[in-house]
Amino acid sequence: MKGKFVTTVLVTLTMLSCNQESKTTAEKEAAPEIKQEMTQVVNHVMTKEQQAALTPEAVLQDFMDGNKRFQSGSTTVRDHSEQARKSAPGQYPKAVVLSCLDSRVPVEDVFDQGLGDIFVGRVAGNFVNEDLLGSMEFACKVAGAKLIFVMGHQHCGAVKGAIDDVKLGNITAMLAKIKPAVNMSQDFAGEKTSKSDEFVKYVSENNVKYAMQQIREKSPILKEMEEKGEIKIAGAFYRLTDGALEFVK
Ligand SMILES: [Zn+2]
Numbered sequence: 001m002k003g004k005f006v007t008t009v010l011v012t013l014t015m016l017s018c019n020q021e022s023k024t025t026a027e028k029e030a031a032p033e034i035k036q037e038m039t040q041v042v043n044h045v046m047t048k049e050q051q052a053a054l055t056p057e058a059v060l061q062d063f064m065d066g067n068k069r070f071q072s073g074s075t076t077v078r079d080h081s082e083q084a085r086k087s088a089p090g091q092y093p094k095a096v097v098l099s100c101l102d103s104r105v106p107v108e109d110v111f112d113q114g115l116g117d118i119f120v121g122r123v124a125g126n127f128v129n130e131d132l133l134g135s136m137e138f139a140c141k142v143a144g145a146k147l148i149f150v151m152g153h154q155h156c157g158a159v160k161g162a163i164d165d166v167k168l169g170n171i172t173a174m175l176a177k178i179k180p181a182v183n184m185s186q187d188f189a190g191e192k193t194s195k196s197d198e199f200v201k202y203v204s205e206n207n208v209k210y211a212m213q214q215i216r217e218k219s220p221i222l223k224e225m226e227e228k229g230e231i232k233i234a235g236a237f238y239r240l241t242d243g244a245l246e247f248v249k
């Protein structure tokens with residue numbers, strides 16, 4: 001993790017004139033200052049040793065810190081060409097994220113992660129199936145990732161489609177995977193339609209919960225890793241409007 005984050009160096013240059021000795025203290029204090037902000041560009045990538053030294057809790061904290069930087073517009077500046085060259089021989093990511101397909105959810109950016117830092121599985125509605133569970137087992141059991149993060153999001157079209165019972169081509173079968181979350185949400189007190197932002201949010205949160213349950217129920221490998229403390233399984237609802245994450249228990 002050393003040197004991972006942006007280091008901002010403030011260089012203050014005081015313009016001194018050659019006849020400084022003749023100036024009063026007040027004049028010296030009023031001398032023009034040039035503040036130059038230099039941002040360090042990160043060009044290293046995760047190593048096997050760095051990955052092995054991480055705990056699931058540390059990775060989750062790293063994600064939260066990265067999300068704060070994303071929200072405040074102070075994400076890490078990276079040299080992607082150099083990172084691509086350095087990561088080519090092998091990858092040692094910290095985590096695997098399951099996200100929706102949505103173009104408004106830039107997964108790496110949301111956690112301020114870079115090249116080689118995280119695996120990302122994406123499918124409209126961020127549900128799990130055999131292929132995604134296999135991908136997660138590869139990420140954690142084979143490749144050493146320490147965190148599984150399921151991320152639903154605000155105004156999810158796939159969730160709305162499942163609520164509306166949309167039928168169209170292969171979309172029908174895809175939305176059937178989100179239906180359990182709609183069924184879990186029938187205790188919602190207000191209007192239960194896709195026009196209600198609150199209901200869509202409630203179903204999205206239940207959809208994240210359901211995916212987390214499915215990971216534990218359908219992957220004995222990941223369940224055992226979680227029980228041994230080798231990995232952590234977390235989930236959140238991502239707000240499009242401000243980039244913040246609301247954790248789903
Ligand atoms: Zn979505």
